[in-house]
Amino acid sequence: MSNEEFSREALESVLKRRFFFAPSFEIYGGVSGLYDYGPPGCALQANIIDAWRKHFVLEEDMLEVDCTMLTPHEVLKTSGHVDKFADWMCRDLKTGEIFRADHLVEEVIEARLKGDKEARGIAQEEPEEEDEQKKKRKKKVKEIKAIKLDDEVVQEYETILAKIDGYSGPELGALMKQYNIGNPATGEALEPPIEFNLMFETAIGPSGQLKGYLRPETAQGQFLNFNKLLDFNNERMPFASASIGKSFRNEISPRSGLLRVREFLMAEIEHFVDPENKAHANFDAIKDLKISLLPKEVQQAGKTDISEITIGEAVAKKIIDNETLGYFIGRIYLFLVKIGVDPKKLRFRQHMSNEMAHYAQDCWDAELQTSYGWIECVGCADRSAYDLSVHAAKTKEKLAVREALKEPQTVELYECEIEKKKFGPLFRKDAPKVEEWLNTRTQCDLEELAKELEQKCKITAKIANTAAAETEIPDSLIKIEKKKKTVHVREYTPNVIEPSFGIGRVIYAIFEHSFWTRPEDSARAVLSFPPLVAPTKVLVVPLMNNKELQDATKTVKATLRRAQIPFKVDDSGASIGKRYARNDELGTPFGITVDYDTIQDGSVTLRDRDSTSQKRGSLADVVAAVEAITYRGASWDEGTKKLVPFESKNED
Amino acid sequence: MSNEEFSREALESVLKRRFFFAPSFEIYGGVSGLYDYGPPGCALQANIIDAWRKHFVLEEDMLEVDCTMLTPHEVLKTSGHVDKFADWMCRDLKTGEIFRADHLVEEVIEARLKGDKEARGIAQEEPEEEDEQKKKRKKKVKEIKAIKLDDEVVQEYETILAKIDGYSGPELGALMKQYNIGNPATGEALEPPIEFNLMFETAIGPSGQLKGYLRPETAQGQFLNFNKLLDFNNERMPFASASIGKSFRNEISPRSGLLRVREFLMAEIEHFVDPENKAHANFDAIKDLKISLLPKEVQQAGKTDISEITIGEAVAKKIIDNETLGYFIGRIYLFLVKIGVDPKKLRFRQHMSNEMAHYAQDCWDAELQTSYGWIECVGCADRSAYDLSVHAAKTKEKLAVREALKEPQTVELYECEIEKKKFGPLFRKDAPKVEEWLNTRTQCDLEELAKELEQKCKITAKIANTAAAETEIPDSLIKIEKKKKTVHVREYTPNVIEPSFGIGRVIYAIFEHSFWTRPEDSARAVLSFPPLVAPTKVLVVPLMNNKELQDATKTVKATLRRAQIPFKVDDSGASIGKRYARNDELGTPFGITVDYDTIQDGSVTLRDRDSTSQKRGSLADVVAAVEAITYRGASWDEGTKKLVPFESKNED
Structure with missing residues (x-):
């Protein structure tokens, strides 16, 4: 491939020209x-x-569900999003300007470090950004x-940048004071950081009374359906649910193109597991994978040194908390590489303690290296029993697993004794x-309840379908005490391991990792x-657009359609080389050329996008080669064994 | 299949038990x-x-796009949704109760007609609804x-019901007055009908200034990208874009389960076509399809008689406006039948003139018959040039096609003559x-502009990037007149044919159309x-759950996985019959039984869900049969040619 330096400008020009994506509502000025x-972005x-x-x-064998995006206030209040999903x-x-505090601190400090290097006469790489892009990012630091x-100070600044994801609002406020960071345009001080909730709010129903939000993640729907999913799985543990769908985040000031958007496609897994046994049955399948890890201790020391280590070793050394978490890290790695991520530009970064929610046991982000830096694209967290517990507590609906014990056990358990005779007269x-x-x-x-009973000599409870809004149960009617007991069933709230993919970010990274230009002509870009x-x-390319070749092309089209292989025909007047060049930019891996020999003997030429090398064979063999390489992972050489090399004239 | 009457209660019990779908947030009381x-609903x-x-x-060869759900106010103001998307x-x-006016009129009149029949002693079918469902629908008419x-009056009522979809708000108000329709519970009169906009509103960005909505359809994103799509298609016409995604509708009082929901999956096509040529290149492929039509004239006469007619004939007779519309009606028919709609329960109903938007040329709904009546599941409208025209007018961005004429033509065209010398001094x-x-x-x-110039002797325009908010151009500087001209290019705004699928409604209809119970045991339901x-x-079913059969089962699983055929294993202790019965309810079409002969000779049994007949053969032949029937449309007999009939013991 090309030795040229990566140019974001060149990539963006291709992505725009080929309509991989575009700003929404562009003719209205965009949002x-x-x-x-x-079409090509959507198909990808x-x-x-x-x-x-x-x-x-x-x-x-996961249980996929599709839950609604509209979510009532109460659910997201319980999950913690109403209070904590904020920047x-x-x-x-x-x-009247509004700045996102951590981005502001980061940019101002980066600019000062850059200015320092300039003053010291140290050469720097030029940031590559086309003007339009610059304008859109509304870069806070103009010069x-x-x-x-x-x-x-340089040392302090570098330490701050290494820890930038871990600061709280008040800490950011303190940094802004200490280092005199204000509005970059005017130098004036800003108000101290305040929290802005990132959920989009709306009202459900005609009365306007039921407040709701667009979901910030697909996870909550999976938690709320836990009992139904467990039942569907015939009560067997462990198991995973999964969900693919759009989520929403009302960013304060979106920038970086596809990397920070307000509406995005997520694919999330919730793997429910016994908290006392996080071994994974298939761990052996991935334990020898060598991956790049950036553990939290390294970051907390203000460094970014990577360990190259097998997953087995990382779990054995407790760098990764448990087998199940390690297993998913391995599966994420395999998936990302399969769909086009460059393994050299993929690392797993552990969350620092202050970055992680209090309930999380461990959390790793798959980060992909792009021209914007290392970008979090997949999260993989052990969320403990938090989510199921809070929803169960709020709704009084048990979200737990009951498991028959192999041998009965003696345990101390709370028991509630009831004076039945007194219940009737009081509660009717x-x-x-x-x-x-x-x-x-x-x-x-x-x-x-035992504590409540002891302190207040009564219990006050909301019990569904009873006459009163609240029911009071005095301690003359019940006793709640710990008792020794032989149990045959164990009941527990599962822990959740959550791999969570931001599909749009992965797609953008794949754009960068797949992009290059032909060494012989830097204007010829390839994805x-x-x-x-x-x-x-x-891409099906008839040599000329005439009746004879049209008929031969029809046969090729019908064969591809029967094989359910997505294809396009380019029968425009452009030269073969130009037609292929256009499709190199679209990332089309194969070309089938239909020429006059096709009419004679039914043979066609198959072109490989990356090498531009060509082979020839019967239409059936060529289609079989495309199928084997595309859907069954065969290499070009394996897949085209039955074809013979073909010397083409120059492509242009 | 079974001769039993369809029971909605039995179907709903299966759908709930097998978790095809469930109310969202059910543990919070639901919304x-x-x-x-x-899982099964999501996979379906x-x-x-x-x-x-x-x-x-x-x-x-359509161009699929994926556009955002969040949509700014201005776009939906232009499209007409802000003013007209209302019930x-x-x-x-x-x-304080709120009623949807048309539903109220419909239900009250239906109840009165039913009461009339009762009084006349005419036998009626009992509505089948389980109690819970009844409660949820909050039926307005209680007794x-x-x-x-x-x-x-009976005659008048029946005419009203036939036309119920066509009444405006004031007309509904008049009916309520004329027939004394008020709150069914109290009999009191209600306020006259007022419009309630059905879009969910939200604010985009931290300032709260940018008003937006959740899209009510996926169409607008496709219209706004028209120029990019045309360019992507190498400027060729006609072409279609397509989009699959969620849309939203803040229903006043949702009822009827999956049929009327606030968040739903749509699949929409926008086919852009020359308004002067709506022929379709592939019309012949569908012209002989015989379908059931309910034309508007029939409905306007208060009737519901169906015509059985070929699409070719319907277009020739101008019952369907044009070939392209007819082509899509045919393609919709083929698709619906392919995925499980009963063709006897499928009709196309034409919109009545007062039901259709003023700009629409013609519109047909594919309606599916269910226990709730005939339900609109797919719309197919000729929207003329409306959408592209209004967005072009609003944004001043041309959304049009330029086509080289084969021969130059002489036409009368408006031309704008400019007094260049006077422009500099005035506009600088x-x-x-x-x-x-x-x-x-x-x-x-x-x-x-010519009219404006004539009337006001000047033009007032908003011109982007100029100093003043509005620019005035006096008639001393310009002349706009019609002139004869030879043109080589024709410019036109395409018309749009829009097939629009409500996927959730189609799914519900398929549930009803696929559901039956085995004649020998009405408790054994099948989808x-x-x-x-x-x-x-x-469904892979090992005869027993022991080590020997586990190994054989592993081979079956690996083979199915390699063939990418979705399967489940049931190695529970339940009887074979019970395990199959469970999966009949899930609609699993094939069962593979692994038994002791499998260990000996590698053969397995293949079971057909609908007939419960079984055949036996090698694992490879059985998997090939499953592939041929599932993905290549082979019948059971064709697909299982290589297998031999197998007499099983009784399934239970």
């Missing part, structure tokens, strides 16, 4: 953070989703001033409901997508 | 009009989408009173922009989905 996928996305479904849902923003009261900094027709409610409390519930995910698999 | 698809949906993509996008609702000021009506540095703006006006623009769309293709 930042919203993009449409054109559909193929990646199809590959994801096969790699994860089918191969691992820190700073307003400039004078100009770099060549001012030398103290060595100490609600008595059976109150009794049932008490009998269906979990151990956690009972522990809390080397793996055939499996390429938008179109075959 | 009406929102449903989640569980994914398979239907895959079939749709192959049937339309791939076979017809009529009536409030009861005393109780039917047996009151005889005048024969005349904006002069070139004003000139360019004038030179890029369409013929329609110029016609309007006879076509193998192509069935959620799982094969």
